[in-house]
Amino acid sequence: MSGKIKVGVIGLGVGQAHAHGYQASPDAELVAVCDADSRRLNEQGDRLGISPEARFTDVNEMLAMPGLEAVSVTLPNYLHAPVTIAALQAGKHVLCEKPLARSAAEAQTMVDAAKKAGKTLMVCFNYRYREDARWLRALSDEGKLGKIYFAKAGWLRNTGIPGAGSWFTHKDQAGGGPLIDLGVHVLDLTLWLMGYPKIVSVSGNTFAEFGPKGKKSSRKLQGEVHYDVEDLAAGFVRFENGASLSIETSWASHTKAGRDDYFVTLYGTEGGSELYVPNYADRDTIAFYTEEGGIPVNIHPAIVTRGGGHTMATAHFVRCLIDGVPPESTGEQGVALLKVIDGLYESAKTGREVRFD
Numbered sequence: 001m002s003g004k005i006k007v008g009v010i011g012l013g014v015g016q017a018h019a020h021g022y023q024a025s026p027d028a029e030l031v032a033v034c035d036a037d038s039r040r041l042n043e044q045g046d047r048l049g050i051s052p053e054a055r056f057t058d059v060n061e062m063l064a065m066p067g068l069e070a071v072s073v074t075l076p077n078y079l080h081a082p083v084t085i086a087a088l089q090a091g092k093h094v095l096c097e098k099p100l101a102r103s104a105a106e107a108q109t110m111v112d113a114a115k116k117a118g119k120t121l122m123v124c125f126n127y128r129y130r131e132d133a134r135w136l137r138a139l140s141d142e143g144k145l146g147k148i149y150f151a152k153a154g155w156l157r158n159t160g161i162p163g164a165g166s167w168f169t170h171k172d173q174a175g176g177g178p179l180i181d182l183g184v185h186v187l188d189l190t191l192w193l194m195g196y197p198k199i200v201s202v203s204g205n206t207f208a209e210f211g212p213k214g215k216k217s218s219r220k221l222q223g224e225v226h227y228d229v230e231d232l233a234a235g236f237v238r239f240e241n242g243a244s245l246s247i248e249t250s251w252a253s254h255t256k257a258g259r260d261d262y263f264v265t266l267y268g269t270e271g272g273s274e275l276y277v278p279n280y281a282d283r284d285t286i287a288f289y290t291e292e293g294g295i296p297v298n299i300h301p302a303i304v305t306r307g308g309g310h311t312m313a314t315a316h317f318v319r320c321l322i323d324g325v326p327p328e329s330t331g332e333q334g335v336a337l338l339k340v341i342d343g344l345y346e347s348a349k350t351g352r353e354v355r356f357d
């Protein structure tokens with residue numbers, strides 16, 4: 001492929017970040033937007049400078065637009081699979097928001113469709129593209145951590161149930177609560193930094209102590225709201241290479257007021273690292289610990305990040321299409337992650353460890 005890739009964005013919530021990313025990329029041209037909510041569509045269409053005839057409330061009409069080569073699918077989780085598959089069958093490359101789908105089995109149908117269509121499917125794990133995460137990845141690639149034998153990953157909020165009563169808090173539409181919503185990001189970051197080792201078993205538990213009582217929502221609630229997902233999840237993962245990982249995620253918990261922090265801590269034989277991002281901070285988020293000649297060494301690189309990584313993720317997607325190379329965050333990794341998440345939910349339900357063969 002050469003020249004600019006003609007891209008459309010389907011769903012204009014976080015899809016706005018994709019649209020801005022494409023507009024900032026020298027390799028892309030944002031040619032169309034789609035949202036079922038016509039008010040949002042027109043507000044964003046005006047803001048993005050998209051002509052009225054390139055604004056769609058119907059996905060299939062947008063997919064039929066001549067010249068459209070690729071789309072971002074930034075819809076509620078239950079729509080990822082049907083819309084991605086329709087886009088792939090219409091000959092478009094797809095950048096799909098996380099989680100790839102509500103379950104590994106559903107995500108696998110998307111990977112199969114991409115293979116059949118011969119098109120690219122990338123999952124948007126945008127936090128990988130932040131400068132702090134890339135610094136840690138370079139550290140890990142250079143062997144500065146040695147063998148990573150234990151990792152701690154988490155995303156904890158005091159008060160932050162998103163869209164209580166909306167698709168986010170319907171298990172059948174979202175697939176789950178904070179584990180699939182936030183945990184998917186930190187699990188991906190951790191597995192990516194560890195080189196996606198093979199998983200042998202998971203054990204987890206989930207709790208719903210606030211959501212069903214209408215508490216700790218990120219927006220003011222009126223009346224009763226539907227809530228059948230967890231609001232805190234914790235788990236433990238074992239890898240074939242002997243390493244382990246612990247994970248904790250919450251949308252709602254009695255923790256530090258205002259807390260909305262994610263973290264990845266790696267313990268290696270040669271060094272340890274900490275990524276700790278409080279409230280989407282853009283600096284002072286990473287540290288590397290080792291020792292030289294028995295003397296402890298602490299390194300805090302002065303790295304400033306630019307946002308949540310969407311601009312770089314969208315730029316990477318279109319660059320891969322032009323270069324004809326697979327993206328860094330593949331559909332297969334999206335499936336692998338959902339296997340862990342499915343396993344943690346199953347373990348929470350049965351009270352038993354889930355083993356993978």
Ligand SMILES: NC(=O)c1ccc[n+]([C@@H]2O[C@H](COP(=O)([O-])OP(=O)(O)OC[C@H]3O[C@@H](n4cnc5c(N)ncnc54)[C@H](O)[C@@H]3O)[C@@H](O)[C@H]2O)c1
Binds near residue numbers: 010074098124308
């Ligand atoms: N990577 C990140 O940092 C990040 C951040 C937020 C959300 N997300 C993911 O992005 C996805 C969307 O989340 P959101 O917060 O933007 O949700 P949202 O509910 O705010 O926005 C979804 C949009 O999709 C539109 N929509 C729904 N059904 C549609 C249809 N059939 N056709 C066209 N438009 C339709 C809605 O009108 C809405 O504007 C989710 O999968 C979520 O997990 C990722």
